[in-house]
Each structure stands twice: as structure tokens, then as C-alpha cells.
Amino acid sequence: MANTSRTQITAENQSFYDRTLLERAVPNFVHNRWAQVRDIPRNAGTNTIKFRRYSNLAAATTPLSEGITPTGSQLSATEITATIAYYGDFVTITDVLDYESVDPVLMEAAEIQGDQAGDTLDQLTRDILAAGTSVRYSGSATSRVTVSAVIDATVIKKSVRTLKNNKAKRIMRMIDPSTGYNTVPVNASFVGIVSPSTTFDLKALSATGWVPVEKYANKADVMDGEVGAIDEVRFVETPNAKVFVGAGAAAVDVHATIILGANAYGTSRISGEAMRNIIKPLGSAGSADPLEQRATSGWKASFVAKILNNDFMDRIECAVTA
Numbered sequence: 001m002a003n004t005s006r007t008q009i010t011a012e013n014q015s016f017y018d019r020t021l022l023e024r025a026v027p028n029f030v031h032n033r034w035a036q037v038r039d040i041p042r043n044a045g046t047n048t049i050k051f052r053r054y055s056n057l058a059a060a061t062t063p064l065s066e067g068i069t070p071t072g073s074q075l076s077a078t079e080i081t082a083t084i085a086y087y088g089d090f091v092t093i094t095d096v097l098d099y100e101s102v103d104p105v106l107m108e109a110a111e112i113q114g115d116q117a118g119d120t121l122d123q124l125t126r127d128i129l130a131a132g133t134s135v136r137y138s139g140s141a142t143s144r145v146t147v148s149a150v151i152d153a154t155v156i157k158k159s160v161r162t163l164k165n166n167k168a169k170r171i172m173r174m175i176d177p178s179t180g181y182n183t184v185p186v187n188a189s190f191v192g193i194v195s196p197s198t199t200f201d202l203k204a205l206s207a208t209g210w211v212p213v214e215k216y217a218n219k220a221d222v223m224d225g226e227v228g229a230i231d232e233v234r235f236v237e238t239p240n241a242k243v244f245v246g247a248g249a250a251a252v253d254v255h256a257t258i259i260l261g262a263n264a265y266g267t268s269r270i271s272g273e274a275m276r277n278i279i280k281p282l283g284s285a286g287s288a289d290p291l292e293q294r295a296t297s298g299w300k301a302s303f304v305a306k307i308l309n310n311d312f313m314d315r316i317e318c319a320v321t322a
Contacts, residue, residue, distance in 0.1 A: 029122040033174040036266035082306035090298025109297040125305040130242035138318035147248035150201040151318040153208035159314040166311035168261030195241035197320035257316040264312035270302040
């Protein structure tokens with residue numbers, strides 16, 4: 001068992017120690033914001049969920065004949081199954097650390113683990129989205145291993161064209177990042193998830209359509225982390241964006257920009273067990289901790305993410321400016 005003790009967290013210098021701990025560098029967790037969320041009821045007897053998608057009916061362009069009933073159409077549904085898994089971690093805190101530290105260690109541990117949990121679920125969804133089958137490459141590249149050019153307006157507009165030809169709808173709501181459950185409306189658009197390095201290159205495209213967020217005519221519904229727009233895509237930046245390290249031409253890193261339409265993917269949890277913070281105080285372990293030397297703080301989550309329709313999302317793979 002890996003204990004966190006005075007060896008890892010050393011005695012503070014009381015004369016100079018700032019009781020406000022340094023702000024942690026926490027990524028902007030964005031990948032779950034535009035998902036369909038469908039929870040499985042607790043004690044439902046299963047950890048597998050079925051997402052169901054109905055196909056559109058073909059246009060009825062044949063005129064009706066007088067007195068004759070037409071054949072009619074049939075609805076067809078596609079079922080996509082996803083199986084929930086459980087994730088979690090904990091830290092052990094010694095009694096000596098708890099007695100001597102001027103920090104509220106258990107509270108700090110819970111906050112840090114909240115960031116860890118958010119980061120975990122964000123990366124799980126990111127990797128699912130980055131495995132989508134609709135992909136295009138910057139410049140003249142025809143595969144990931146030949147990628148060498150940075151992102152440009154043309155490749156973004158091609159993604160938009162593909163989504164529109166696939167009848168993808170624009171996103172009109174997202175999960176409120178301040179609550180993690182409720183949805184909030186946003187102006188209709190496609191959403192692009194980009195890395196900070198890709199944002200750097202987007203900012204060089206002002207002559208071909210880049211509009212930074214500070215120049216929006218309406219700033220009322222700017223999304224957290226939104227940096228700007230090109231064509232019909234609003235871009236949200238996160239350092240958690242997918243990067244295929246050394247996968248491009250001459251071993252350059254390939255950055256994935258994921259362009260989303262509505263209902264492209266979904267997530268599910270066990271209702272009531274979506275996320276739990278679990279604290280075991282000193283003495284709670286009984287005979288396993290006879291001298292009451294250890295407390296723990298941990299988290300556990302049930303979660304799964306699944307692509308529901310590859311036609312409603314597109315991935316741009318590009319290099320970035322060094």
C-alpha cells in the first residue's frame with residue numbers, strides 16, 4: 001500500500017508558507033459536454049444499455065392514386081449497446097500527517113481527486129471519439145503517417161460539408177459544466193474540440209475566416225473554453241485533446257480536431273453511482289488499522305461512452321507549428 005506521509009509532504013516553513021495552496025493546473029474537461037446522457041437505473045439487473053436510433057423515411061414523391069391506398073413505409077431502428085465499467089482511485093493519509101500539517105489534507109485530497117476523476121472520464125470519452133471512422137487529413141496527406149501540414153480553413157469547411165451531407169444537426173444544447181448534469185442552450189453550430197497547439201494555428205487564419213471569441217457579435221452564450229469560430233464550427237480548446245505522438249510524416253505529432261454534430265455520441269452511468277467521493281477517517285478500518293494510523297480519501301465512478309452515429313462527427317488530423 002502506497003502511503004502519503006511526511007516523506008512525500010514535508011514540514012512547511014511556517015514563516016513563509018502561504019496557506020492558500022497553489023492553484024492546480026486542471027485541464028478544461030470538455031469531451032462529455034455534448035453527449036446524450038442515458039443512465040441505467042440502479043438495481044436494474046444489468047450494466048449494459050441500448051441506445052436506439054431510428055432511420056429517416058425516404059421522401060414520398062410518388063403521387064397518390066385516387067381510391068388506392070399506398071403501400072406505406074416501415075420504421076427501422078439501429079441498436080447500439082454499451083457496457084458500463086467502474087473507475088476509481090484513492091490516497092492514504094497517515095495520522096502524523098493529519099496531526100502536523102497546517103493544510104486541511106483530507107479536504108485537499110478530495111478536491112484533487114475530483115480533478116483526477118474529471119480528467120479520467122474526459123480522457124475515456126476523448127479516446128472513444130478519436131476512434132471514429134470519419135476522418136480527413138490536413139494538406140495533401142492521405143493517411144496519418146503522411147500528415148505534415150497544419151490545419152487550414154479548407155479542411156474545416158470540408159468537415160462541415162460532410163456533416164451537412166450526412167444530415168447531421170447542429171448542436172443546440174450542452175451539459176452545463178458547472179453542474180455536470182443539467183443542459184443549457186447554445187446557439188446552433190457544429191463544435192470542434194482542439195488542442196492549444198492547434199488553436200495557435202487557427203489564429204493565423206484570420207484572412208480565411210477565423211473569428212476570435214472576443215469579436216463575436218453575441219457573447220451571451222460563449223461556451224467555457226471557447227476560443228473562436230470558422231464557418232459553422234465553434235472551437236473549444238482543451239489540453240486533453242487527442243494527440244497521436246510521433247505518428248505523422250518525419251515522426252511529427254498528429255493533433256486530432258474532433259468536429260461534432262448533435263447526437264453523435266452518448267454516455268451512461270448507473271443512476272446514483274455516477275460519481276462518489278469516499279472518505280474513510282482514522283480508526284474506520286477496525287482491526288486492519290489497530291493504532292488508527294491511516295485514513296483514506298477516494299473516488300469511484302460508473303461510466304461508459306459510445307459513438308452513436310459516425311456520420312454525425314468528423315475528425316481532422318493535422319500537424320502543428322513547432
